[in-house]
Amino acid sequence: MRSLLSAALAAALALVAALTLLPAGGGGWAWGSPAVEAHWYLSGLDSRATVLQLLGNLLLLAPAAALAVVRLPALRSPAVLAVAAGTAGAAIEVLQWLLPLGRVVSPLDAFLNAVGALAAGLLVTALVGPGAPRPYGGITAARRG
Structure with missing residues (x-):
């Protein structure tokens, strides 16, 4: 079970890397002003392109977060999950700036x-429970003894 979860998590992270870290044009980078982007999102909710961009950003890390919460029970703490989610989101943008x-x-x-x-991590935590046993090769910690 752990191997399958680890492989699925690695695949989800590889997909995130492919979607966010492949070149998208010329070299360098451009700054996305938070105020300008927020206005674009809020004033463009009637536009399919804007809604797709918004949903894409909200869902980008959701599968990886869901798998990570199952694979790494420490992430079931909302505080730990919030720090990990914020770090992951920031890391993508820092890498896009550096590369x-x-x-x-x-x-x-x-x-x-x-x-x-x-949101995805909290949903999965609610489904599996914050104190759910950690899987060990198909045998849960509670049954191991």
């Missing part, structure tokens, strides 16, 4: 990524 990918570096994207990851 010559031609991407827009956006603090608002980092925030939306973190909110989506936090």
Whole structure:
């Protein structure tokens, strides 16, 4: 069970890397002003492109967060999960800034990524329970003795 969860988590993170860290044009980067982007989102909710961008940012880290909460029970603590989600969202934007990918570096994207990851992680925690036993090769810690 642990191996399967680890492989699924690795695949989810690889997908995030492919979606966010592949070059998107020329080198360098551009700054995404949080105020300008927030206005774009709020004034464009009637636009399919805007809604897709918003949902994409909210859902980007959700599968990885859900798998991570199952695989790493320490993430079932809301405080720990919030820090991990925020760190993951910020790390994507920092890497987009550091690497010559031609991407827009956006603090608002980092925030939306973190909110989506936090929501997914909290949902999974509610489903499996914060104190659910950790899987060990198909045998739970509670049954191991």
